[in-house]
Amino acid sequence: xxxxxxxxxxxxSFGATAALTDVGFTLAAGERLALxxxxxxxxxxxxxxxxxxxxxxxxxxxLDGAAHRPSSPGDALAxxxxxxxxxxSFFPRMSVLENLFVGREPRDRLGQxxxxxxxxxxxxxxxxxxxxxxxxxxRMDALSLAEQQLALIARAVDVDAKVLILDEPTSILTDxxxxxxxxxxxxxxxxxxxxxxxxxxxxxxxxxxxxFIVLKxxxxxxxxxxxxxxxxxxxxxxxxxxxNATISRTVPDPGxxxxxxxxxxxxxxxxxxxxxxxxxxxxxxxxxxxxGRTELALTFFGMMRPSAGSMRVExxxxxxxxPRDAMTHGIAYLPEDRKTLGIFPGMDTLSNITAVRLPALLxxxxxxxxxxxxxxxxxxxxxxxxxxxxLSFPVTGLSGGHQQKVLFARQLATEPKILILDEPTRGIxxxxxxxxxxxxxxxxxxxxxxxxxxxxxxxxxxxxxRVYVMREGRMxxxxxGDDLTEDGVLRATMGVNR
Amino acid sequence: xxxxxxxxxxxxxxxxxxxxxxxxxxxxxxxxxxALMSLLSPYFLQVSNLLAMTQYGAVIGLLALxxxxxxxxxxxxxxxxxxxxxxxxxxxMGLLAQNLGLSPWLAAAATVVFGALLGSVNGFMxxxxxxxxxxxxLSTLFLYGALAQVLTNGGQLGGFDREGFAALGQSAILGVxxxxxxxxxxxxxxxxxxxxxxxxGRRLHQxxxxxxxxxxxxLDVNRLRFRLYLLSGALAALGAVVTNAWLLTARxxxxxxxxxxxxxxxxxxxxDIFGGRGHLSGVxxxxxxxxxxxxxLQLAQVGNSVQTGILGLVLVGxxxxxxxxxxxxxx
Numbered sequence: 001x002x003x004x005x006x007x008x009x010x011x012x013s014f015g016a017t018a019a020l021t022d023v024g025f026t027l028a029a030g031e032r033l034a035l036x037x038x039x040x041x042x043x044x045x046x047x048x049x050x051x052x053x054x055x056x057x058x059x060x061x062x063l064d065g066a067a068h069r070p071s072s073p074g075d076a077l078a079x080x081x082x083x084x085x086x087x088x089s090f091f092p093r094m095s096v097l098e099n100l101f102v103g104r105e106p107r108d109r110l111g112q113x114x115x116x117x118x119x120x121x122x123x124x125x126x127x128x129x130x131x132x133x134x135x136x137x138x139r140m141d142a143l144s145l146a147e148q149q150l151a152l153i154a155r156a157v158d159v160d161a162k163v164l165i166l167d168e169p170t171s172i173l174t175d176x177x178x179x180x181x182x183x184x185x186x187x188x189x190x191x192x193x194x195x196x197x198x199x200x201x202x203x204x205x206x207x208x209x210x211x212f213i214v215l216k217x218x219x220x221x222x223x224x225x226x227x228x229x230x231x232x233x234x235x236x237x238x239x240x241x242x243x244n245a246t247i248s249r250t251v252p253d254p255g256x257x258x259x260x261x262x263x264x265x266x267x268x269x270x271x272x273x274x275x276x277x278x279x280x281x282x283x284x285x286x287x288x289x290x291x292g293r294t295e296l297a298l299t300f301f302g303m304m305r306p307s308a309g310s311m312r313v314e315x316x317x318x319x320x321x322x323p324r325d326a327m328t329h330g331i332a333y334l335p336e337d338r339k340t341l342g343i344f345p346g347m348d349t350l351s352n353i354t355a356v357r358l359p360a361l362l363x364x365x366x367x368x369x370x371x372x373x374x375x376x377x378x379x380x381x382x383x384x385x386x387x388x389x390x391l392s393f394p395v396t397g398l399s400g401g402h403q404q405k406v407l408f409a410r411q412l413a414t415e416p417k418i419l420i421l422d423e424p425t426r427g428i429x430x431x432x433x434x435x436x437x438x439x440x441x442x443x444x445x446x447x448x449x450x451x452x453x454x455x456x457x458x459x460x461x462x463x464x465x466r467v468y469v470m471r472e473g474r475m476x477x478x479x480x481g482d483d484l485t486e487d488g489v490l491r492a493t494m495g496v497n498r
Numbered sequence: 499x500x501x502x503x504x505x506x507x508x509x510x511x512x513x514x515x516x517x518x519x520x521x522x523x524x525x526x527x528x529x530x531x532x533a534l535m536s537l538l539s540p541y542f543l544q545v546s547n548l549l550a551m552t553q554y555g556a557v558i559g560l561l562a563l564x565x566x567x568x569x570x571x572x573x574x575x576x577x578x579x580x581x582x583x584x585x586x587x588x589x590x591m592g593l594l595a596q597n598l599g600l601s602p603w604l605a606a607a608a609t610v611v612f613g614a615l616l617g618s619v620n621g622f623m624x625x626x627x628x629x630x631x632x633x634x635x636l637s638t639l640f641l642y643g644a645l646a647q648v649l650t651n652g653g654q655l656g657g658f659d660r661e662g663f664a665a666l667g668q669s670a671i672l673g674v675x676x677x678x679x680x681x682x683x684x685x686x687x688x689x690x691x692x693x694x695x696x697x698x699g700r701r702l703h704q705x706x707x708x709x710x711x712x713x714x715x716x717l718d719v720n721r722l723r724f725r726l727y728l729l730s731g732a733l734a735a736l737g738a739v740v741t742n743a744w745l746l747t748a749r750x751x752x753x754x755x756x757x758x759x760x761x762x763x764x765x766x767x768x769x770d771i772f773g774g775r776g777h778l779s780g781v782x783x784x785x786x787x788x789x790x791x792x793x794x795l796q797l798a799q800v801g802n803s804v805q806t807g808i809l810g811l812v813l814v815g816x817x818x819x820x821x822x823x824x825x826x827x828x829x
Contacts, residue, residue, distance in 0.1 A: 301714075303713075303714070322713075322718070323713060323714055323715075323716050324716040324717075324718065327716050333714065335711075335714055340708070340710060340711070341708075341710050341711050341714055342711055342714075343708070343711065344703065344704050344707045344708055344711060344712075344774075345707055345708065346703060346706075346707040346770075346774045346775040347703055347704070347707060351700055351703075355700075355704060355715045356715045356716055358697050358700055358701075359697065359716075361697075362696075362697045365696065366696040366697045366698055367695050367696050367697075368695055368696060368697060368700065370695075410715075
């Protein structure tokens, strides 16, 4: 078979972090290649380099025999590389047809949009890919997720794509939808398009891939034909150590159960999920993006109402109506997205730290007791070693890591009994990261119940006494003691039985 | 072990910070305009003129204060209905004082409650039903305005010149108009104090800068916003009370067009139209600028249409200046 894309010696660093090191592989015309790896293994970086979003620090790429050095996503697209990202972008309020041709609408002689020609070309394209033609007239946001994916794939291949990259297209689809997607992918490969397919689902491999490659910590860890797709072997490549390696840990003496939930169901998001956290314990919650971890946390925090299931706090029935309700029950939640859900950007460091604790700092007429507020904030600044020139310093002037510490302080200042942390160290520097990890173990040992959601598996293993793994809205496993290993967690994440 | 870092309470401000503070710009503008106006018209600095100037400013200042609160609250907050609330509240007070023969002082108190009610209609539709503020308050602008006309058949009401009520609008204490000393100044003082010192002020900024983060921090953002529209309505009604004491007649068109002036003053005062940023003290300075400008231009016999044009120039100039100095845009 003719090689359509070849990559060799690709390296890329962001600051001091090496995202990719010396990665190379080839993709033939009509071949379906699956790309596997843990969260943070470098899959996204690799795709983005091929798609012209990032420039590599070193390495060469060729596309259909010619050098491929895209200077922008548009450049890569013109060369024949199309990408459908995991969180695709489109114009939700426009029709599917308009979305298909956005920015490249066919024109008639007067320069007007040629709707008739557009409709004809759209219909031809959908027929070729076995996508229902009726969809063309629907509004994009009226489509199901699967139909949106199909429309975007159609848009991606209509530009004479030589290589089509699909970033976890099935993570949110139902089985029937997945089958339809596979069918479309097969059609494309028969037409000679090279397909690079990112997936976390092992059961898909035999349906979508002729070959697979594995990334581990930014390096190529394996390149095998699908016929050799032995699950154990893939897992070993992903985790980088022999299967069943164990990490010894000291299990503390846990106190009473502080938070427990069972049968939590939110249609389309969570089904029959549950867990328990004891005082003095750090419990980890792992799973792929979209597995329902954050949604479960939001349910505990009163931001999402379950349609079924029950929760208990300190043994008593608990059904929060809003975050304030949750707070009065002693629950604190550090949200996932620091920039949009955490920081108050226009405000200073002081008021960001005391934002949640505020009601306790008010005197008569709702006046803030300023001396007390300053003292509280200053104490947390010292305890967590937050680097701020002054309490009145704008919080957005602090580094990302210290902003995160401010948010951590904001939650700790409320003296919660149950602390839920959602991705507490994402996107912050290593030193601050270690600092926060140590602190959260400390606060647990001092008598808090701590639940940590993290996509950083080594981190989760380092801080947790127990780990729950979620998969597609359910609890896939609960691991502790000798079972709590990288391999064990990954198996549960991918849905691989022992 | 590293030494414990000392945390200072207040960060030093660079020259650039100070210059880019809207309040500094406004202060310079007030002084410059005052100087210019006294050159243009020899009457400008006479005490009688200063008096008349601030009388005019009292009413519009109350509306701008309410407007500033609503805009600070974020999520596209704006109150276009304040002019009509003022008109309708004024008529309401007239009906109480003239038709029912109620004491003007009692009627005034009832009117403020009535205005709060009108404002809470906005608040209910915006905060509880989630309708866009622009549409809701545009609707009530027309609705309340029409109601004021219908209630009076386009005529006017009186009955305010009793029990010394006129003193509120037509006298001065130590050279300062009563409505400024006893209404506008205390309201602004209260507003500035609440913004800087109370939990309400903190919550206002939280909701204004990040709606979702405020919710996660335990704030009931809808209840807060409901109260802001209620407050804006009450302040507009207070404006109606002051107008009635000043002019001694309630006209159904009393507040027409005042909503845009109020928004102009709030925005010129540095209130970020997207919410969460800005100081009420800046709004007070902007009010001074607008009052000085319009009164001075009137004395210099510059026409009304030119006056509004100049106000537009000042507003866009302030925006441009901020842009040029390059806001240290927090990432």
